[in-house]
Amino acid sequence: MAIFDARAAVMIPPRKVKFLIRRYNPEEGRSWWQEYEVETYRGMTVLDALLKIKEEIDHTLVLRYSCRMAVCGSCGMIINGTPRLACQTQVAEVASEARPVVKVEPMYNFKVIRDLVVDFTEFFEKHRRVKPYLIRRDVEERENPKYEYRLLPEEYESFYQYSLCIACGLCVSACPVFASDRRFLGPQALAQAYRFIIDPRDEGWAERLEIVDSEDGVFGCHLAASCSAVCPKEVDPGAAIQRLRSLLLRYRLGLWKKKISGPVGPLEKKAERKPLPPEAETLPGVSLEELEESEVEIPVDELIAG
Ligand code: SF4
Ligand code: FES
Numbered sequence: 001m002a003i004f005d006a007r008a009a010v011m012i013p014p015r016k017v018k019f020l021i022r023r024y025n026p027e028e029g030r031s032w033w034q035e036y037e038v039e040t041y042r043g044m045t046v047l048d049a050l051l052k053i054k055e056e057i058d059h060t061l062v063l064r065y066s067c068r069m070a071v072c073g074s075c076g077m078i079i080n081g082t083p084r085l086a087c088q089t090q091v092a093e094v095a096s097e098a099r100p101v102v103k104v105e106p107m108y109n110f111k112v113i114r115d116l117v118v119d120f121t122e123f124f125e126k127h128r129r130v131k132p133y134l135i136r137r138d139v140e141e142r143e144n145p146k147y148e149y150r151l152l153p154e155e156y157e158s159f160y161q162y163s164l165c166i167a168c169g170l171c172v173s174a175c176p177v178f179a180s181d182r183r184f185l186g187p188q189a190l191a192q193a194y195r196f197i198i199d200p201r202d203e204g205w206a207e208r209l210e211i212v213d214s215e216d217g218v219f220g221c222h223l224a225a226s227c228s229a230v231c232p233k234e235v236d237p238g239a240a241i242q243r244l245r246s247l248l249l250r251y252r253l254g255l256w257k258k259k260i261s262g263p264v265g266p267l268e269k270k271a272e273r274k275p276l277p278p279e280a281e282t283l284p285g286v287s288l289e290e291l292e293e294s295e296v297e298i299p300v301d302e303l304i305a306g
Contacts, residue, residue: 011092013040014100019049021061022105024112031112034058040091046102047075047086050116062115070232073168077116078105083170083230107173123169126185130193130211135204147263149201155261162195162240164233171227171237177220184220185212187227187237194240197247200261209248218245 017040024031036053047065054061063086065075070088077086080094080103095102110118136142171187178184185193193212197205212218221241228238250256 005090005093008090008093009043011090012042013044013090013092014095014097015040016100017049017091017095018101019053020101020103021050021053021116022103023061023115024106026114040095042092044091045087046077046079046084046089046091046094046104049091049102050086050104062117064117071166073166076107076168076170076173078107078173079103083107083173085168085170085232088232107169109173109175109178110169118169120169122182123167123172123186123188126189127167127192129185130189130196130208131204132192132196134196134199134202135207136201137203141263146266148265148267150261150264151199151201155200159195159198162191162235162237165192165195165235165237166233168232170230170232171235174226174230176224176226177222181216181220183216185217187221187241190218190221190244191235191237191240194244194247197244197258200259203260205258209251212244213248213252218248221245 017038019036019038021034021036022031023034036057038049038052040049045068047063047068050061050063051065054063063075063077065087066072067074068087070085073085075086076083078084079086079089086104091102104116106112106116107118110120110123113119141147165188167188169188171191172178175184175187178186190212193208196202197208214220218241221238223238223242225238228236231237247256
C-alpha cells in the first residue's frame with residue numbers, strides 16, 4: 001500500500017456517501033450493521049467521515065484515533081474489506097459515483113471492545129515478547145550510559161525500513177495464519193525481532209533468535225505476504241520474516257556471526273544553555289531553569305488574570 005496516494009488526495013468523492021458500519025455493544029452482546037449518509041468534500045478521509053457521523057448524527061459511535069496523520073497507528077480498521085488506516089484513506093479512494101458505499105468494520109484477528117475499537121493487549125504482549133529494544137551485556141553501562149555506539153550509514157539502512165513500524169496492527173489483521181492460530185507471534189512482532197537482531201548495537205540477538213525459532217515464530221509463516229500488502233508504512237514485514245528465517249538457518253549451521261559495534265567515546269556533555277533574550281524572562285513567577293530541573297507549579301490563574 002502506498003504511504004501517500006497523491007492522486008487520491010485530489011480526487012473528488014461522490015457528494016453523498018453511504019457508510020455501512022459494523023457496530024458492537026458488549027453490554028447487550030449485540031452486533032449489527034448501521035447505515036449513515038454523509039455529505040462529503042474533496043480531501044475528506046474516512047476518519048473525517050466517521051467523526052462527522054459521531055459529531056452530527058450519532059454520538060454513540062465509538063472509534064479510536066489520535067494523530068490524524070498516519071503516525072500514531074491507532075485508527076486501523078477494515079475499510080471495504082481491507083485493513084487500512086482511516087486517517088490515511090481518502091473517501092474518494094474507496095467510494096465512487098458508481099458505488100457510493102463504504103463498509104467499515106473493526107480489525108479482523110483482534111477482540112472487539114466496542115464498535116470499531118479493538119483490544120491490543122495480545123498484540124503488545126507479542127511485541128514485548130521479542131524484546132523490542134537494544135540490549136547490552138554491560139548492565140552498568142545499560143543503566144547509566146556513558147558511551148555512544150557506532151552505527152555506520154549502511155548498517156542503519158539495513159534495518160531503517162523495519163524501524164518505521166507504528167504498531168498499527170494492520171499486518172496482523174490481514175494475516176491468514178494468525179486468523180487460524182493465535183499462538184503465532186505474527187508479522188509485526190517478527191519484523192521487530194529482525195529489526196533489533198540485525199542492529200549492530202544490540203547484544204540480545206541470541207535470546208531473540210531462540211524466541212522466534214519455533215512453529216509459532218518464523219516457521220509459522222505461510223508466505224502469504226498479505227501483511228506487506230496492507231502495511232501503511234511499507235515496512236514489509238513479510239520480507240523481514242523471510243530474512244529472519246534465512247538468518248536463523250545460517251546461524252544454526254554456524255554460518256552467521258553477528259558483528260557488534262563497540263563504544264566510540266564518552267557521551268558529549270550537555271551543551272551549556274544559551275542565555276535567553278530578556279523579553280523571554282518576563283513571565284511573573286516562572287523560572288525556566290527551575291521548570292527544567294523540577295516539577296514547578298505554574299501559577300496559571302495569576303498568569304491569566306494578568
Ligand atoms: S509492520 Fe506495518 S502494518 Fe504491521 S504494525 Fe507495523 S506499520 Fe502496522
Ligand atoms: S489517527 Fe493516528 S494513525 Fe490514524
